[in-house]
Amino acid sequence: MGRIENSVLANKIAALKKSKRAIILAHYYTAGEVQAVADFVGDSLALSQKAATVDADIILFAGVRFMAETAKVLSPDKKVLLPVVEAGCSLADSCDAGELARVKAENPDHLVVAYVNTSVEVKALTDICCTSSNALDIVRGLPAEQKILFIPDRNLGSYINKCTGRNMKLWDGACLVHEEFSVEEIVKLKEAHPQAKVVVHPECKAEVVELADYAGSTAGILAYCKNSEAEEFIVTTESGILYEMERTLPHKKFYPVPHKGCEGCISCLDMKKVTLENIYETLLNETPEVVIDEDVRAKAEGAIVRMLAL
Numbered sequence: 137m138g139r140i141e142n143s144v145l146a147n148k149i150a151a152l153k154k155s156k157r158a159i160i161l162a163h164y165y166t167a168g169e170v171q172a173v174a175d176f177v178g179d180s181l182a183l184s185q186k187a188a189t190v191d192a193d194i195i196l197f198a199g200v201r202f203m204a205e206t207a208k209v210l211s212p213d214k215k216v217l218l219p220v221v222e223a224g225c226s227l228a229d230s231c232d233a234g235e236l237a238r239v240k241a242e243n244p245d246h247l248v249v250a251y252v253n254t255s256v257e258v259k260a261l262t263d264i265c266c267t268s269s270n271a272l273d274i275v276r277g278l279p280a281e282q283k284i285l286f287i288p289d290r291n292l293g294s295y296i297n298k299c300t301g302r303n304m305k306l307w308d309g310a311c312l313v314h315e316e317f318s319v320e321e322i323v324k325l326k327e328a329h330p331q332a333k334v335v336v337h338p339e340c341k342a343e344v345v346e347l348a349d350y351a352g353s354t355a356g357i358l359a360y361c362k363n364s365e366a367e368e369f370i371v372t373t374e375s376g377i378l379y380e381m382e383r384t385l386p387h388k389k390f391y392p393v394p395h396k397g398c399e400g401c402i403s404c405l406d407m408k409k410v411t412l413e414n415i416y417e418t419l420l421n422e423t424p425e426v427v428i429d430e431d432v433r434a435k436a437e438g439a440i441v442r443m444l445a446l
């Protein structure tokens with residue numbers, strides 16, 4: 137779609153937001169034009185904090201299902217809209233609530249720490265949530281002798297084990313987008329741009345995180361690029377983040393790491409399902425709405441609130 141159509145749609149969205157007291161929360165991995173119409177763009181932690189406190193009648197979540205569910209859990213009295221119900225997450229899908237209940241029953245002495253990239257049903261079986269921004273602090277805050285089951289990301293889990301010296305039991309899940317980044321492609325870019333700093337999301341494999349000058353959440357990566365004296369960065373995470381990098385740091389250079397043998401395919405296709413067209417339609421018709429069973433919501437809220445309180 138061209139820029140004229142985009143600006144027409146953006147104006148229509150702005151008018152609907154105003155008349156319906158709606159706000160748009162967007163993740164950094166959504167398309168640039170989607171981030172441009174959002175009231176707030178952030179990482180998973182900042183978005184949940186915002187969802188808990190925002191003053192609005194409607195929250196439209198430009199992101200994937202687990203994020204919109206988290207917003208609904210924290211703001212049950214608001215209408216939470218998710219433009220594409222099929223916008224899922226390979227990481228969240230790697231942990232099923234029934235399977236978690238079975239593993240919990242086999243490990244009754246383990247505390248369940250869940251990355252927020254999980255379904256609301258999984259969060260309802262969780263003791264405390266974390267995001268990639270606060271995972272190290274949350275795990276460090278638990279008594280050293282406490283046994284932990286970390287779900288669902290084996291990569292983030294092994295990164296936390298390495299940084300904290302813990303031996304958490306890890307669920308065998310992964311994000312299919314971050315799993316694809318390879319040492320080989322980073323080394324190629326480093327050879328071409330030897331001054332560039334390597335930034336990596338900890339959802340990547342251990343050997344990839346190993347190459348990082350900085351590893352952290354999307355907001356952490358953005359803050360590092362902003363505060364670093366370096367002028368060039370090799371970016372090892374989903375490509376949507378380049379919009380915020382180039383918008384806020386136009387004098388710096390960013391080199392996205394391609395997936396091996398697949399130039400340009402570093403997108404989370406689920407995040408990219410959100411478009412200006414479906415945001416407009418969703419706001420206009422106030423559907424699809426996120427609806428969660430109250431018993432499940434209340435249980436999941438406990439795990440998220442325990443995280444936000446820390």
Ligand code: 13P
Pocket residue numbers: 178179180181253267268269311337339352353354355
């Ligand atoms: P953060 O924005 O919390 O780093 O999360 C990354 C991610 O994969 C979200 O889906």
Ligand code: SF4
Pocket residue numbers: 165200224225226227228253311312313314339374404405406407
């Ligand atoms: Fe899920 Fe990975 Fe997409 Fe994030 S990037 S929403 S973890 S599939």
